[in-house]
Amino acid sequence: MKLYVTASILALSIGTSASAQDAFQLGQITLFTNQTAISTARTGASVDVVESSDLNKAADIRLVDYLASLPGVSATTAGGVGGTGTLRVRGLGGQYLAVRIDGLDVTDASQTQTLFDWGTLTLSNVSRIELLKGSQSAAYGANAVGGVINITTLGASKEGTSGAASLEFGSFGTVQTALSLGLKADRLELALGINGLRTDGFSSLAVGTEADGAQSGQLTFAASYQVADDLKIGLSTSIKSSDSEYDPQFYADPTLSFSIPRGDGATFDERAVAKERGVRIFAELQTGAVRHEFSVSRFFSQRDFLGTETRLIEDYPPPNFTAVVVGNYTAGDGNFESQRDAVDYSGEWAVSESTQINFGAQWKREGFGATESVITTVPPAFTILNTSQDVTLGAVFGEVLYAPNEDVDLAFALRRDDHSVFGGKTTGRFGLAWRLREDIILRSSFSTGFRAPSLYELYSQTYGNPALQPENSRSFELGLEKRYGESGFVKATIFATEVSNRIDYDFNTNTYQQALGKTNLKGLELSGRAALSETVSFFGNYTLTDAISANGTALVRVPRHDLQLGVSADFSTRLSGQVSLNYVKDRFDGWQGAPVAVPDYTVVNLGMAYDLSDSVEAYFRVENLFNEQYQSVQNYNSSGRAAYFGVRASF
Numbered sequence: 275m276k277l278y279v280t281a282s283i284l285a286l287s288i289g290t291s292a293s294a295q296d297a298f299q300l301g302q303i304t305l306f307t308n309q310t311a312i313s314t315a316r317t318g319a320s321v322d323v324v325e326s327s328d329l330n331k332a333a334d335i336r337l338v339d340y341l342a343s344l345p346g347v348s349a350t351t352a353g354g355v356g357g358t359g360t361l362r363v364r365g366l367g368g369q370y371l372a373v374r375i376d377g378l379d380v381t382d383a384s385q386t387q388t389l390f391d392w393g394t395l396t397l398s399n400v401s402r403i404e405l406l407k408g409s410q411s412a413a414y415g416a417n418a419v420g421g422v423i424n425i426t427t428l429g430a431s432k433e434g435t436s437g438a439a440s441l442e443f444g445s446f447g448t449v450q451t452a453l454s455l456g457l458k459a460d461r462l463e464l465a466l467g468i469n470g471l472r473t474d475g476f477s478s479l480a481v482g483t484e485a486d487g488a489q490s491g492q493l494t495f496a497a498s499y500q501v502a503d504d505l506k507i508g509l510s511t512s513i514k515s516s517d518s519e520y521d522p523q524f525y526a527d528p529t530l531s532f533s534i535p536r537g538d539g540a541t542f543d544e545r546a547v548a549k550e551r552g553v554r555i556f557a558e559l560q561t562g563a564v565r566h567e568f569s570v571s572r573f574f575s576q577r578d579f580l581g582t583e584t585r586l587i588e589d590y591p592p593p594n595f596t597a598v599v600v601g602n603y604t605a606g607d608g609n610f611e612s613q614r615d616a617v618d619y620s621g622e623w624a625v626s627e628s629t630q631i632n633f634g635a636q637w638k639r640e641g642f643g644a645t646e647s648v649i650t651t652v653p654p655a656f657t658i659l660n661t662s663q664d665v666t667l668g669a670v671f672g673e674v675l676y677a678p679n680e681d682v683d684l685a686f687a688l689r690r691d692d693h694s695v696f697g698g699k700t701t702g703r704f705g706l707a708w709r710l711r712e713d714i715i716l717r718s719s720f721s722t723g724f725r726a727p728s729l730y731e732l733y734s735q736t737y738g739n740p741a742l743q744p745e746n747s748r749s750f751e752l753g754l755e756k757r758y759g760e761s762g763f764v765k766a767t768i769f770a771t772e773v774s775n776r777i778d779y780d781f782n783t784n785t786y787q788q789a790l791g792k793t794n795l796k797g798l799e800l801s802g803r804a805a806l807s808e809t810v811s812f813f814g815n816y817t818l819t820d821a822i823s824a825n826g827t828a829l830v831r832v833p834r835h836d837l838q839l840g841v842s843a844d845f846s847t848r849l850s851g852q853v854s855l856n857y858v859k860d861r862f863d864g865w866q867g868a869p870v871a872v873p874d875y876t877v878v879n880l881g882m883a884y885d886l887s888d889s890v891e892a893y894f895r896v897e898n899l900f901n902e903q904y905q906s907v908q909n910y911n912s913s914g915r916a917a918y919f920g921v922r923a924s925f
Contacts, residue, residue, distance in 0.1 A: 312675070316683040318705025318719045319410075320346070320751060320767055320799075324403040326428070330922070331842065331852045333879035333895040335450070335471075337400065338392035341423075343838050343854065345801040345815035346407055346769070350831045350906040351393065353478025354446070354913055355471065356488025356518025356546075359392035363407055364769055365795040365821035365832040366420030370725060372410065375425045376496060376510040378552045381417070382575045384612035384642040386737075388417055388728045394490040394516040398440065398452035398469035402426040408769065409749040411723030412687040412703035415636070415669055419723040419747045419773070427494045429465040430456030437925050444918030446485070447474035461500040463508075468493050479521035480909045490516035504560040514550040521910075545580045565622040573614045612642040612729075632673040639666045642729045646736050659735040665726075666694040683707040691724075695732075696744050699724050717753040717767075722746070727777055731786040739785045747773045753799075761811075762804050770796040776824060791824030795832075806841075814839040827862075830869050831907070834860035848885040853878065853899075863908035875904035890923045 314321060322344050334340045338359040342349035351359040360368045369387030373380050381390045403425050410418040430436055435457050442450040452469035472489040491514070498508030521544075556569035620634035641664030671689035678684070685705035692698050703721035710716055727742040753767030773793040780787040801815035817836045821829035828834075840854035857876045862869035881895040894917070901915040 312683075315709065315715055316677075316707050318683070318685060318707045318717045320407040320717070320753060320769075322403075322405045322407075324405075326401050329397045329400055330883070330891075330893075331850075331881055332397060333852075333854070333881040333897055335396055335448070335897075335918070336392065337395045337397050337403075337425075340397060341403070341405070343815075343856065344405060345765075345799040345838075346767075346797075346817050346819075347405070348817075348831075348833055348836055348858070349392070351912070352907045352910040353486055353520065354475045354488070354911075355448075355473050356393050356475065356486065356490070356516065357478050357520055357910070359395075360389075360831075361392055361423075362832060363405070363420040364771065364797065364817075365819045365829060366771065366773075367831075369417065369728070370420035372414045372418040372422040373425075374422070375512060375552075376427055376494065376554070377556070377569070378510065378512060378554045378571055378573060379614060379616065380512070380550065380552060380573060382550075382577075382612055383614060383640040383729055384575060384577065384610040384644065386728065386730045386734075388640075394471070394488060394514075394518065396450065396469065396471055396490075398450065398471075399428045399438075399454050399467035399492075399494065400425060401428045408719060408751050409701075409703070409721040409723035409747055409771070411701040411747075412671065412689045412721060413673070415667070415689065415691055416693075416699075416724055416726045416744070419725055419745070419749070419771070427465070427467050427496070428454040428456070429496060430458035430463050431924075433458050438922065440920055440922035442918055442920030444920075445913075445916035446476060447487075448472070448918065450920070463496075463498045465496040466494070475519070476911060476913065477521070478519075478910055480905065480911050482521055486519035486521065488516065488518040490514070490518075506558040507556070509553065509555045511554075512550065512552045514548075516546075516548050518546050518548075520544060520546055546577060547580060548575070548577045550575045563624045567618075567620050569616075569618045571614075571616045571618075575612050577610045579609070609645045610642065611644075612640065614638060614640050628677045630675040632675070634671055636669045636671075637666070639664060640729065641665075644730065644734065646734070661733055661735050661738075663729050663733040665729065668692045681709045693726055693744075696726060699744065713757045715755045715757075717751070717755070719749075719751055721749050723749065725777075727786070731777060737779070737785050739787060742777055742786060742788060743775055745773055745775045745777060747771060758804065762802075764802040765800070767799040768797070769799065770794070778823075789824040793821075793823050793829070795819065795821045795829075809844040811842050812840070813842070828869055830863050831861060833858045849882070850884075851880070851882045853880050855879075870908075872905065872908055875902055877902050877904065886921075889925060890921065892919075892921050894919050 314323065329340065332340045335355060336359060338349045338351065338361055341347055341361060346364045348362045349359065351357050361371060363371060368389035371389070373390040381388050385391065403423065406422040408421060410422045414422055428438060437453070437455040440452045450471045454465070454467040457464040470491040473487055475485045475487040477484055478486045493513045494511065496508065496510040498506055500506050552571070552573040554569055554571040556567060559566045616636065616638035618634065618636050621632065623631045625631055643662045646659045669689060669691045671687065673685065673687040676684045687703040689701050690698060701722045701724060703719065705719040706717065708716040724747065725745040727744065730738065732738050732740050732742055749771045751767055751769040753765060755763060755765045757763045776789045776793045777786055778789055797817060797819040799815065799817050803811060803813040805811050815838050819832055819834060821832040823829055837857040838854065840852060842850070842852040844850045855876065855878050859874040861872050863872045864870050878899040879897055880899050881893065883891055883893040885891050897913055897916045899915060903914070904912055906912055
C-alpha cells in the first residue's frame, strides 16, 4: 500500500507541474518491446535504451557493472573480470532473463540454470542495449519472467566504409583492445567486430593472496543483402573464447575447516576455459501489408573446469570433515557442453492505421552434456559421472496492437508453448500506454510467465531432480513518466511479481527441490535526469525491492535499497567528465543455511574524456575512487581503486 501511495503522490505532483515545459519527442524507437518496432512513448512495458554514447561515458570494464546502474537492476560478481557475473532485474536472477546478442539467444543451457554468464563480456563494440523489464514470456517464451536484454553490436554507421578502434591500459595489468569495421553500399551491409581483454586480476577469494587473471576475445560478423525491394537476406555470427582463473565457492565458505594443509604445489586456483559459437541466418520478405521474417540459428557453448595438478587433501565430506587423500588430478570439476538449434518465423500485418497484428511460430531443441567429478570417501577417489540429455520446444504466438485514439496504445499478446517434457503452457500479456498530456505518459502491464527447469536441474546425476515441474509467475507494473524537453524526465514505477513452485537448491538433500508456496517480489523504481545548466546534467535512480521467498526469508543477494546518483559536465568544447555514486543497503547472502546480513557499501566512479580531434578521444576513468572495501558476493573480493587510460577513434 505504501508503494501505491508513493506513486500516487508523485503522479499528483507531476500532473500539477507547469505546463510550459517543452513538448517531448517520440523519436526514440524500441525494437524488441513488442513484436515490431515502436516508439518508446507508445509501449506499456518498462524499457531502458542504452546507446553507444552512453557506454563511452561509463567507468566500467564489464557490461554487467554498467547494466547494474539502471533502475531496477543489480549485479553480483565473484571476484574481478572472469569471475561469475549474475544480473538481477527487480530481484529475479539470471535464470529468469532472456539474453540476445544480434538476435541470437546466447543463454547457456549447460549452466546449473539456463542463463548467461556476464563475467567476461565488456562494453567494447556494443552499439545499443534494450532492457525490457517484467515478464515477457508471451513474446519470448520460457525463462523471460524477469525480462529480456537485447544487445546490438556496432555496425555500419554511414554510407561507404566506417569503423572505430580503441586501446586501453590500466590497473591489474589490464590491456583491452577493440576494432570494428563497417561497409554500407547500395544493397550490401557488412560489419566486423573484434575485441580482446587480458588482465592479471586480483584474488577472487577474500582470504586468498594469489591473483586470478583472465583473458578473453570475441569476434562478431554480420552481413545483409537487399536482393530485391521486397526481399532481404543476411546472417550474424559470434565467436567468443575465455580463460579465467577462479576460486570455487567451496573454499569461500567460512563454516568449512581447512586446518589440514593441501598437497605439494596446491593452490585454491582453478581455471575455467570457455568458448561460444553462434550463427543466425535470416530472410525478410514484404508481401503487401504483411512483413515476414524467417530465421534459423545455432548456438554452441563449452566450459571446461581445470584444476592444478597436485596432491589434493580435503576436509571432506560435511559434517565430519574427515581428511581424505584423493591423489593426483589434472581435471577438476568437469566439462559442460550445450547446443541450441532454433527455427523462427514472425509476421507483421498492418491492418489499418490504428491496428497491427503480429504473429509467429518457433521450434527449438536444446541439449547438454556434462562430465562431473565427485569426491568419494570409500575408497578415496574421484568418480566421473556422464550425462547427456535434450528437449524440444515448439510455440505459436500472436499480438494485437491497437490505438483507439492518438493518446492511447493497447497491446494484447498470447503464446502457446509445448515442451517435450512438460507439455503445453499458455502465457499472456496486456499493456497500456496512455499519454495523459503531451509530456506525461501512464504505463501499465499485466503478464503471466513460466520458467522450465534447466537440463542440469533435471538430469544432473549429482544434483538433479527429474520430478521438477515448471515455475509459474504473474507480473504487474504501473508507471508514470513526465518528460522535459528532449532529454529530461522523471519516472516512477511500482512493480510486483509472484512466482509459484520456485526451484532452489536444497542443502539437506543436495538436490534441486521445488518450494511449496509463493515467492513474492515487489518494489518501487524512481529515476530521472535534469539539466542543471547548459553544460551540467544530474541523473539518478532509486530502487526499493522486497524479495521474500516462500519460507518467509529474504532472497539472497537482492538489495532492498539501491541508489544511483551522478553528474555529467562539459567543462569545455573538448573536455567532459562524469562522476557517479552507487549506494547499496540491506542485503543478505549465504551459501548454506539461513541468509545472513552483509555490510552495506558505497562506490564512486569517475570518468574524464578529452577530444584530441573530431574523431579521436582520449579518456581516463577510475573505478571505486575512494577504495571502498566491499563484497557483492559474500567472501569474494571486489575491485579496489583502479585507474584506466585509453584512446578511441572513429573513421
